[in-house]
Amino acid sequence: MLDLIREIGQAMRNNKLRTFLTGFAVTWGIFMLIILLGMARGVTNSFAERTSGDRSKRLNVYSGVTSKPYKGFKEGRWITPDVDDIERLKADNPDLVESVASYKYLGSTDIASVTDHISKSPEGVYPAEQEMYRIPMLYGRFINDADLRSLRKVMVIGTDDAKTLFGDAEKAVGQRVNAFGLSWLVTGVYDHEWLSDVYIPFTTAMAIGGTDGKVSNLQVKLKGMKTMEDADRATSEVRRSLARAHDYDESDESALYMHNRFSSYLRESQSFSILNMSIWIIGIFTLLSGIVGVSNIMFVSVRERTHEIGIRRAIGAKPRSVLLQVVLESVAITALFGYIGVFLGMTVMQLVDMAFGSSDFMRNPTIDISIAIEVTIVLVMAGALAGLFPALKATKVKPVEALRDE
Amino acid sequence: MIIGLKDINKTYPGAVPLHVLKGINLEIDKGELVSIMGASGSGKSTLLNILGILDTYDTGEYHLDGVLIKNLSENRAAELRNRMIGFVFQSFNLIGYKNALENVALPLFYQGVSRKKRNAMAMEQLERMGLADRAHHLPGELSGGQKQRVAIARSLITNPSIILADEPTGALDSKTSKDVMQVFRDLNSEGMTIVIVTHDPGVGQATGRVIRIADGIIQPS
Numbered sequence: 246m247l248d249l250i251r252e253i254g255q256a257m258r259n260n261k262l263r264t265f266l267t268g269f270a271v272t273w274g275i276f277m278l279i280i281l282l283g284m285a286r287g288v289t290n291s292f293a294e295r296t297s298g299d300r301s302k303r304l305n306v307y308s309g310v311t312s313k314p315y316k317g318f319k320e321g322r323w324i325t326p327d328v329d330d331i332e333r334l335k336a337d338n339p340d341l342v343e344s345v346a347s348y349k350y351l352g353s354t355d356i357a358s359v360t361d362h363i364s365k366s367p368e369g370v371y372p373a374e375q376e377m378y379r380i381p382m383l384y385g386r387f388i389n390d391a392d393l394r395s396l397r398k399v400m401v402i403g404t405d406d407a408k409t410l411f412g413d414a415e416k417a418v419g420q421r422v423n424a425f426g427l428s429w430l431v432t433g434v435y436d437h438e439w440l441s442d443v444y445i446p447f448t449t450a451m452a453i454g455g456t457d458g459k460v461s462n463l464q465v466k467l468k469g470m471k472t473m474e475d476a477d478r479a480t481s482e483v484r485r486s487l488a489r490a491h492d493y494d495e496s497d498e499s500a501l502y503m504h505n506r507f508s509s510y511l512r513e514s515q516s517f518s519i520l521n522m523s524i525w526i527i528g529i530f531t532l533l534s535g536i537v538g539v540s541n542i543m544f545v546s547v548r549e550r551t552h553e554i555g556i557r558r559a560i561g562a563k564p565r566s567v568l569l570q571v572v573l574e575s576v577a578i579t580a581l582f583g584y585i586g587v588f589l590g591m592t593v594m595q596l597v598d599m600a601f602g603s604s605d606f607m608r609n610p611t612i613d614i615s616i617a618i619e620v621t622i623v624l625v626m627a628g629a630l631a632g633l634f635p636a637l638k639a640t641k642v643k644p645v646e647a648l649r650d651e
Numbered sequence: 652m653i654i655g656l657k658d659i660n661k662t663y664p665g666a667v668p669l670h671v672l673k674g675i676n677l678e679i680d681k682g683e684l685v686s687i688m689g690a691s692g693s694g695k696s697t698l699l700n701i702l703g704i705l706d707t708y709d710t711g712e713y714h715l716d717g718v719l720i721k722n723l724s725e726n727r728a729a730e731l732r733n734r735m736i737g738f739v740f741q742s743f744n745l746i747g748y749k750n751a752l753e754n755v756a757l758p759l760f761y762q763g764v765s766r767k768k769r770n771a772m773a774m775e776q777l778e779r780m781g782l783a784d785r786a787h788h789l790p791g792e793l794s795g796g797q798k799q800r801v802a803i804a805r806s807l808i809t810n811p812s813i814i815l816a817d818e819p820t821g822a823l824d825s826k827t828s829k830d831v832m833q834v835f836r837d838l839n840s841e842g843m844t845i846v847i848v849t850h851d852p853g854v855g856q857a858t859g860r861v862i863r864i865a866d867g868i869i870q871p872s
Contacts, residue, residue: 248766259748556744561733561761563726644705647744648817
């Protein structure tokens with residue numbers, strides 16, 4: 246085998262310019278494939294990160310207006326989820342619902358420290374809010390379960406507000422502010438790209454502004470989600486529970502607005518896999534033009550070397566070894582120049598990564614080892630295919646060719 | 652008897668079928684140095700092709716060193732050529748991008764002999780031809796006589812039953828021709844069976860027996 250590789254190396258060195266020109270087409274094809282795959286990978290990575298873990302397995306319910314009359318009620322009635330729904334949904338659908346959270350917006354209020362004040366609409370939240378929106382804490386802690394149990398008057402604020410109120414975000418934790426005529430303890434300061442809400446415990450918010458039991462939304466964490474059917478079943482089961490509780494037609498889709506993040510996740514995943522597939526198709530067809538070039542040049546090579554092949558046959562080369570040599574030569578050209586393309590492509594993608602790698606639409610657009618292996622398989626198969634027909638032609642060379650004059 | 656031909660017939664098909672060999676009977680004994688002479692179109696090239704298992708015949712029987720050469724597969728024919736026959740050609744037929752040593756070693760490559768071993772064996776043959784100092788030269792850097800001696804070294808490396816030479820002096824000047832013929836005679840005196848196809852009477856005279864072929868039939872001597 247090593248000998249055969251030496252034979253091939255010799256044949257390739259013997260035709261440097263031709264080998265190079267042929268190889269360039271392959272290099273270009275692979276280069277394009279890597280660039281396209283890298284870009285797709287970057288976009289896919291950013292999608293995967295946004296939907297990672299259980300973040301996508303959620304169903305959000307917001308208030309809406311009925312579109313169908315029901316039990317004597319006319320259509321056009323406002324339906325708002327209430328605090329009892331939180332326990333109800335879990336009790337009604339134990340196999341679909343893992344937990345239910347909610348939030349409650351309070352109206353705009355003045356929040357004042359001793360030195361300054363801001364105007365905000367505090368949001369009563371569950372601890373799960375932090376994970377949902379990826380709220381990174383800078384100082385102190387987020388709202389916790391104990392806060393909810395004891396209806397504590399604690400507050401988590403953004404770093405900009407902390408600076409306004411206390412001059413320095415670091416000093417905010419442990420300080421007190423006044424809001425709704427009450428005194429609140431600041432327990433944490435967070436730093437988020439675009440969120441600037443003021444968070445208080447859900448139960449505290451309900452005690453202040455939710456005495457009617459109405460909540461702003463329901464965040465249902467689903468379990469056992471795998472397929473679109475699971476997602477659709479979860480949506481309709483949740484709707485049925487809520488329809489019974491709020492007296493509306495369970496086929497009325499506008500009474501409570503529902504957004505199943507898992508369905509959207511599945512749809513997006515599907516479009517990403519279609520994107521990925523199209524890129525493979527485009528890349529492979531680009532590569533194909535390179536392969537046709539290799540095949541062509543192998544034909545020329547076989548023709549030029551007819552006499553040499555004849556000599557080899559006369560002194561004992563079997564058709565199989567002639568076949569193998571041509572095919573392997575083709576694989577060697579394809580693989581060698583393919584890898585140059587892989588290397589160039591990866592270099593360019595590293596540069597792209599440095600320029601855009603941390604942006605939202607593209608995350609880590611580099612090619613990993615699994616793609617490199619896939620590309621290797623494609624290259625070897627492509628090279629073998631390119632060499633096959635010229636090689637079959639080479640096996641047709643009769644040993645008598647050796648006796649013809651050059 | 653190392654070569655035995657019994658009533659060999661060969662016809663090239665075509666619009667006008669060409670009957671080139673018309674019942675060839677020939678026996679060559681081990682250790683003979685034989686030349687086959689004939690004009691062009693006499694059928695001597697076809698006969699050489701059949702002797703070298705490069706081509707097939709239609710009827711008759713050809714025994715080479717006790718093996719019936721008939722209806723062989725491509726693979727079997729390649730194997731027999733490799734092991735039993737050493738070829739020497741008019742135009743040397745060395746591979747241009749391989750040096751002398753690699754050219755000589757090439758038949759062993761097809762036997763799967765390791766690189767180290769076959770290079771050692773090739774060096775031995777080159778020494779025998781007095782070309783050890785040219786081992787790493789490409790054919791293009793060698794003179795005609797040197798090239799032909801490299802080719803002879805290559806033909807000897809598998810220790811074949813016979814050497815078949817096709818006009819081995821056809822591309823050489825008269826002085827070099829004599830040298831090459833001397834090489835063949837020396838090999839013959841060591842016991843090698845050699846068949847030379849030629850139209851050069853000088854070459855014929857230098858062999859032990861001349862077989863004349865004309866119009867597809869061996870002429871009685």
